[in-house]
Amino acid sequence: xxxxxxxxxxxxxxxxxxxEYWHQRVAPEIKKSIWEAGITDMQLFRFRTRLFxxxxxxxxxxxxxxxxxxxxxxxxxxWEAFVAxxxxxxxxxxEGEKWQLMDPIFGLND
Numbered sequence: 349x350x351x352x353x354x355x356x357x358x359x360x361x362x363x364x365x366x367x368e369y370w371h372q373r374v375a376p377e378i379k380k381s382i383w384e385a386g387i388t389d390m391q392l393f394r395f396r397t398r399l400f401x402x403x404x405x406x407x408x409x410x411x412x413x414x415x416x417x418x419x420x421x422x423x424x425x426x427w428e429a430f431v432a433x434x435x436x437x438x439x440x441x442x443e444g445e446k447w448q449l450m451d452p453i454f455g456l457n458d
Contacts, residue, residue, distance in 0.1 A: 351403045353447040356436050359397050367434040368394070377423040385414040401447065 357364050371392065382390060386409030393400045418424045432446075441448040 349405045349409065351405065352450040352452070353401045353403070354438055354450055355399045355401070355447045356438050357394070357397045357399060357434055358436050363434050364394075364397070367431070370431070375423065375427070377421075378427050381417065381421050381424050385409060385417050387414075 357367060386406045387403050388406055389402075389404040391402045393402075418428070435446050437443075437446055438448050
């Protein structure tokens with residue numbers, strides 16, 4: 349399954365540069381937690397302050413399972429607390445949720 353999500357970064361060039369720096373150096377424990385949740389591929393793209401994430405998942409993935417796994421993993425909690433200083437919620441998004449699930453509206457091969 350493919351999921352697409354969006355998030356905004358704080359409008360600060362130094363913070364954005366640091367965010368990109370750390371995403372080129374994601375700890376192996378964080379990558380392992382992503383794979384173990386059933387995410388087989390993940391890509392992030394940026395336009396100015398808007399981030400776009402594509403996640404490819406297998407049949408074991410669910411957002412509920414991933415959330416539970418993340419809450420039980422101290423390394424993931426540490427990473428999430430660290431990246432929170434760079435991120436902000438998208439205006440109009442769900443309260444308390446950083447990443448917003450996007451609705452598919454067109455598929456060339458559909």
